[in-house]
Amino acid sequence: MDLIIPTISQGLLWSVMSIGVYLTFRVLDIADLTVEGSFPLGGAVAAALLTIGYNPISAILAACAAGMLSGVVTGFLHTKLKIPALLAGILSMIALYSVNLRIMGKANLSLLQIDTVFTIFPASFDNQTMVLLVGLVIVLIVGIINYWFFGTEIGAAIRATGFNQHMIRANGVNTNITIILGLLMSNGLVAVSGALVAQSNGFADVGMGVGTIVIGLASVIIGEVLFGTKSFRNCLISVVLGSIVYRVVIAIVLQLGMPPNDLKLFTAVLVTLALSLPLFKAKFNSKKRRVAG
Amino acid sequence: MLRVENISKTFNPGTITEKIALSDVSLRLNPGDFVTVIGGNGAGKSTLMNSIAGAFLVDTGKIIIDNNDITKWPEHKRAKFIGRVFQDPMMGTAAGMMIEENLAIASRRGKTPSFRWSAPKSEREKFRELLKSLNLGLENRLENKVGLLSGGQRQALTLLMATMADPKLLLLDEHTAALDPKTAEKVLAITENIISDRSLTTLMITHNMRDALRFGNRLIMMYNGKIIIDVSGKDKKDLEVQDLLEMFEKASGSEMDSDRMLLG
Incomplete structure (x- = not known):
């Protein structure tokens, strides 16, 4: 029972990353692996700045800027150098591993005894409640910014790019720019999430990004299936809730005795099943029709 | 309005699949011209249209819309002047x-x-x-x-x-070819309404000879990357499918081989 609040809090902090993955995977229709590097990048930048005395808010903003930059690099590789999106993301991801080590100076940076975004506010709540509250506020801010941005002319052009590049080019929009902007938004959010998770964990680690994309996909798909995809706003809410449900599922299977080392395997199987669901559904339906006919 | 001057385009030059899609094509449209474009598969109709729209750059020649030389402009920039409807809905x-x-x-x-x-x-x-x-x-x-x-x-x-x-030029690339005949007829009627209401300068590719004759004030036929027939005004009005076939044989020196075009 006492696990519920921390589980929801974790879901909120990670949901910022899931929104980022949603922006590339669903909105832009690109599987962007940059996130595996931009998530620890956010953690690394925030941790490095916190340890030399910057305040947590500017550390998070700097992490966001760094993440955006990494998205722009991937976008440049993909649109200007015509490297396939998947490979462009992998290149950024690998490059970021070294960059992250450089930023931190070592593989792991501890944040113990250092003020984080969860401790700077007047502490009338215990630490657990604080993480939940900060998480809620940040998710709300991120949600509102995204809802506004993707409702503007620029945002609509980015969404249209994901649906149909021919259409949006025929309407006078440079798709190179919309793709780069989408990747910028996405990786900015992923890095913010990395910065938050590092601060809540009390450390940043160069390996903390492993599996980010799969966790993001799991959250997106769980959210879509359980909470709907009617409108863009609906999708944003679904992704946040999906992210929380994912954490709850993980907490439950760990409680049931699954070894933590098997977590990533479990997540991969979960996502595989979810992604192949449409295929099984179609097969099942056609069989049913054949039987009925 | 639109001036296409001596444009050529070869796909995959220097390879086995080399294909000369346009060779030295020139075309001038006057404001309000509604031009139907016909020709068999591989005649260069779509290549001509895509060259104008900027889907790729031409090898030689110039494309000018209203005194703007757009030959080197990217596709999205040309969209300022050009409205397009594709074959695929x-x-x-x-x-x-x-x-x-x-x-x-x-x-x-x-x-x-x-x-x-x-x-x-x-x-x-x-x-x-x-x-x-x-x-x-x-x-x-x-x-x-x-x-x-x-x-x-x-x-x-x-x-x-x-x-x-308000496009300066409307490009219709067989925009009814993927529709059933009844729906195609309806979309064509809407097309004609919009174009005549606003006297839009239009290039319309069609696979259907009757449609090419029925619509527009001017008709061009393409063959092997060239414009081989260009009729307008009264000449076009009096034209019938049979005349078109004879003109094609004379201009190209071969017989019309596309059943789709004959039957259409």
């Missing part, structure tokens, strides 16, 4: 977005997107009026996603989108 609209959002994007064709709200409620009445003119009942479905529409409805919507921001 899926290509002209964003399926996952609402009718209203698609129209909002099209209404700004050629303008740099800003941070203003994309589909403000104040535009709705205008969109509704436009959709009403199609007579397809779409005026009550502004918030429906375009993916829910039939192929014919999507082509009619694309036509509206291509023309709403």
Whole structure:
């Protein structure tokens, strides 16, 4: 029972990353692996700045800027150098591993005894409640910014790019720019999430990004299936809730005795099943029709 | 209006699949010209249209619209002048977005997107009026996603989108070829209405000779990457399918081989 609040809090902090993955995977229709590097990048930048005395808010903003930059690099590789999106993301991801080590100076940076975004506010709540509250506020801010941005002319052009590049080019929009902007938004959010998770964990680690994309996909798909995809706003809410449900599922299977080392395997199987669901559904339906006919 | 001067385009030069798609093509359109384009498969019709739209750059020659030399302009920049409807009904609209959002994007064709709200409620009445003119009942479905529409409805919507921001040139690339005959007829009627209402300068590719004769004030026929027939005005009005076939044989020195074109 006492696990519920921390589980929801974790879901909120990670949901910022899931929104980022949603922006590339669903909105832009690109599987962007940059996130595996931009998530620890956010953690690394925030941790490095916190340890030399910057305040947590500017550390998070700097992490966001760094993440955006990494998205722009991937976008440049993909649109200007015509490297396939998947490979462009992998290149950024690998490059970021070294960059992250450089930023931190070592593989792991501890944040113990250092003020984080969860401790700077007047502490009338215990630490657990604080993480939940900060998480809620940040998710709300991120949600509102995204809802506004993707409702503007620029945002609509980015969404249209994901649906149909021919259409949006025929309407006078440079798709190179919309793709780069989408990747910028996405990786900015992923890095913010990395910065938050590092601060809540009390450390940043160069390996903390492993599996980010799969966790993001799991959250997106769980959210879509359980909470709907009617409108863009609906999708944003679904992704946040999906992210929380994912954490709850993980907490439950760990409680049931699954070894933590098997977590990533479990997540991969979960996502595989979810992604192949449409295929099984179609097969099942056609069989049913054949039987009925 | 539109001046195409001696353009050529070869695909995959220097390889086994080398294909000369356009060779030294020139074409001048006057304002308000409605030109139908016919020709067999591989004649160069679509290549001509894509060259003008900027899907790729031509090897030689010039393309000029209203004194703007657009030969080297990228596709998205040319969209300022050009409205397009594609053969594939899926290509002209964003399926996952609402009718209203698609129209909002099209209404700004050629303008740099800003941070203003994309589909403000104040535009709705205008969109509704436009959709009403199609007579397809779409005026009550502004918030429906375009993916829910039939192929014919999507082509009619694309036509509206291509023309709403007053293009200097309208390019129709066999935009009814993927529709059933009845729907195609309806979309063609809408096409003719829009073009004559606004006297839009138009290039329309068609596979159907009768349509090519029925519509427009001018007809060009392409063969082997060249324009071999160009008739307009009264000459075109008096033309019949049989005359066209004879002209083709004389101009190309071969017999018409496409059944689709004969039967159409």
